[in-house]
Amino acid sequence: MIVMLAVCSVSVKAETAPEGTEEQGLDEIQPLIEMSDVKDTEGMSLEEMTDAFADASMCEYMDSETGFSMQYPAVFQFDEGLGGLIAVSADGKATLSIENMAHDGSLTKEILLEAVKLEVPGFDTKDAETNNCLRVTRKEDQDKMIQTDLYYLTDKSFHHIILRYPSEQEGTYSSYIDYMINTMETSDSELG
Helix, strand or coil, X not given: CCCEEEXXXXXXXXXXXXXXXXXXXXXXXXXXXXXXXXXXCCCCCHHHHHHHHHHHXXXXXXXXXXXXEEEEECCEEECHHHCCCEEEECCCCCEEEEEEEECCCCCCHHHHHHHHHHHCCCCCCCCCEECCEEEEEEEECCCCEEEEXXXXXXXXXXXXXXXXXXXXXXXXXXXXXXXXXXXXXXCHHHCC
16 A cells, blocks of 8 residues: 655755855756746845745645655645545646655666666657656657656655646646655655
């Protein structure tokens, strides 16, 4: 049995960033702030802006069986009638699904990459990996929809997150996906 926890209005963990990265962080969070309900960021530090964005726009997903967690856009609501691991956006146009599996270490990054290349011919792995997460984006339904697959593989678990959204919302979801990837983590070492 998989136990899933979804919590909204959470704070991002504060980490000390190397000098000179605050400007880059501001460039990354600014588009997200503009899409959120955060009204005034004047005088806020990068950490305060990130916390304000997360509180206003993100929820936390956690799978207690595998120790995997990430933040996802609060526009998605999980529907127990759809199996509990599928969420639909408030406008009904986008979906988010999450698959979590424990494994014995036989699934490797190389095997995963080969499987992705078979599924998505011409896929280029260059710049497709961030925070141990492989990101594959493709257009579907005559370019009306986009599907982004996120593959997060550790020594003991495998997580496949699928987002489907309208092509005209690519800018919004691309920013959300970047944020989601940067919040992915697992406590594999604690699972034994």
